[in-house]
């Protein structure tokens with residue numbers, strides 16, 4: 001969270017039911033996350049972690065129920081939202097401008113994910129881990145209060161994981177919210193965890 005958001009964000013899901021195809025992914029899911037909290041979202045493959053993030057981000061509709069998000073949201077998932085034909089710096093700046101961010105915000109995000117030396121190469125040349133870092137940098141540069149990070153540690157080396165840990169800790173220390181989907185326990189302390197099961201319930 002940056003000075004662009006000086007209030008306390010919050011996130012609440014109220015009786016959210018989601019159906020994909022003929023599969024009930026969630027049934028009456030309730031969730032509340034307050035400013036300064038890091039929520040670890042966990043569960044087996046296919047339990048609905050990515051679906052949950054897409055519903056919260058407004059990319060997928062809920063069948064019933066409501067998402068109440070007080071604060072700007074940013075999602076980093078497997079779909080890299082950066083134009084492959086632009087340089088990393090230009091692609092990041094494109095999105096950051098839409099979020100009211102400055103070039104300095106972009107540079108700070110690139111520096112946070114140790115990407116400054118890659119700012120001038122096209123996004124399509126990035127390796128898997130570098131793409132992941134660029135996706136996270138986009139979230140950082142957005143100045144969003146609520147971060148939705150879907151498997152952000154996948155493909156990161158230990159130095160990059162440490163950069164991400166630091167960015168998350170800094171964000172929640174400033175009162176931001178982070179939802180982190182991961183199979184492995186994060187190395188930083190989480191405020192709470194949401195465990196999803198295969199029958200559309202939180203357990």
Ligand SMILES: Nc1ncnc2c1ncn2[C@@H]1O[C@H](COP(=O)(O)OP(=O)(O)OP(=O)(O)O)[C@@H](O)[C@H]1O
Nearest residue numbers: 020021022023025044045046047048049050051052
């Ligand atoms: N477009 C779709 N149409 C129908 N079903 C879908 C669609 N996309 C995903 N699903 C189903 O929704 C369920 C939840 O998928 P989701 O990707 O949210 O799981 P996940 O917990 O993120 O899994 P993983 O740990 O493997 O990343 C799965 O059973 C999946 O097959």
